[in-house]
Amino acid sequence: MKVQVYVTLKPGVLDPQGKAIHHALEGLGFGGVSDVRAGRFIELEVADDVSDTDLDAMCAKLLANTVIENYRIERA
Amino acid sequence: MKTAVIVFPGSNCDRDMAVALETVTGRAPAMVWHRETELPDGIEFIALPGGFSYGDYLRSGAMAARSPILRSVADAAGRGVPVLGVCNGFQVLTEAQLLPGALMRNAGLNFVCRSVPLTVENSQSLFTAGYKAGEAIDIPVAHHDGNYFADAETLDRIEGEGRVAFRYADNVNGSARSIAGVLSGAGNVLGMMPHPERAIDRAHGGTDGLRLFEAALGVLA
Numbered sequence: 001m002k003v004q005v006y007v008t009l010k011p012g013v014l015d016p017q018g019k020a021i022h023h024a025l026e027g028l029g030f031g032g033v034s035d036v037r038a039g040r041f042i043e044l045e046v047a048d049d050v051s052d053t054d055l056d057a058m059c060a061k062l063l064a065n066t067v068i069e070n071y072r073i074e075r076a
Numbered sequence: 077m078k079t080a081v082i083v084f085p086g087s088n089c090d091r092d093m094a095v096a097l098e099t100v101t102g103r104a105p106a107m108v109w110h111r112e113t114e115l116p117d118g119i120e121f122i123a124l125p126g127g128f129s130y131g132d133y134l135r136s137g138a139m140a141a142r143s144p145i146l147r148s149v150a151d152a153a154g155r156g157v158p159v160l161g162v163c164n165g166f167q168v169l170t171e172a173q174l175l176p177g178a179l180m181r182n183a184g185l186n187f188v189c190r191s192v193p194l195t196v197e198n199s200q201s202l203f204t205a206g207y208k209a210g211e212a213i214d215i216p217v218a219h220h221d222g223n224y225f226a227d228a229e230t231l232d233r234i235e236g237e238g239r240v241a242f243r244y245a246d247n248v249n250g251s252a253r254s255i256a257g258v259l260s261g262a263g264n265v266l267g268m269m270p271h272p273e274r275a276i277d278r279a280h281g282g283t284d285g286l287r288l289f290e291a292a293l294g295v296l297a
Contacts, residue, residue, distance in 0.1 A: 013180070013225060014180070014183065014223075014225075014250070016180070016181045016183050016184070016185050016223070016250070017181055020185055061142070062134070062138065062142060063134070065138065065171065065178050067170070067176075067225070068178045068180060
């Protein structure tokens with residue numbers, strides 16, 4: 001089965017890439033965008049019996065740096 | 077003194093670090109591949125060099141911090157062996173949680189590559205005893221992800237404990253409180269983005285990095 005992991009910077013952590021994207025959108029003439037945050041999307045193909053606990057450990061140990069990032073796991 | 081340089085796929089300052097260690101100790105360091113599980117016996121100083129370990133995939137230093145040899149490096153650090161991480165080595169030390177905080181993309185988004193003025197904040201550590209507190213030194217930087225971040229509570233704590241080794245006099249990457257180098261609680265682990273190993277020979281344009289190695293390797297004149 002597919003598992004999707006969304007890794008995002010914690011609120012309050014400066015996101016220079018998001019700021020650059022925001023600036024570029026403004027440069028293209030798109031108004032009404034008040035903020036942009038960039039993150040990372042990781043898709044895992046895993047056996048059906050991989051536990052939620054294991055998925056959480058994968059995120060906490062490697063896929064996200066919990067000093068600066070939050071993560072969210074979705075089983076597709 | 078027996079020293080070691082840990083080499084990851086993508087390390088590109090490992091030779092510079094080896095030259096610095098050999099220049100100061102008179103003895104070539106052991107070059108230890110990341111897949112090794114043990115350090116050679118009797119290692120008294122460990123360096124994690126700059127570069128792009130594992131191609132900086134996922135995050136700078138993330139995969140190197142989970143490589144087999146890092147368990148031995150962490151054990152050695154726990155026993156009080158001095159560990160110096162420079163640039164990618166600093167990123168690895170934070171990812172391995174041997175130092176607090178994290179290194180993010182430079183605030184200006186540019187790769188910064190030039191000599192920068194630093195202020196020596198703590199001249200009491202085994203790495204910085206060759207400098208005077210408040211002294212201005214010039215050390216080269218070359219990085220894209222050198223923007224030091226930690227939450228306010230952590231920053232207050234490491235500042236209060238005198239664990240900020242160096243600050244940028246000109247904050248080139250947006251680092252929290254201009255922090256360029258951080259010491260561990262026990263003081264035997266130092267991570268810094270600037271490259272002292274690129275400032276040990278007059279041909280480099282400056283020798284302000286030399287005293288760091290002389291102090292840490294116990295050969296301070």
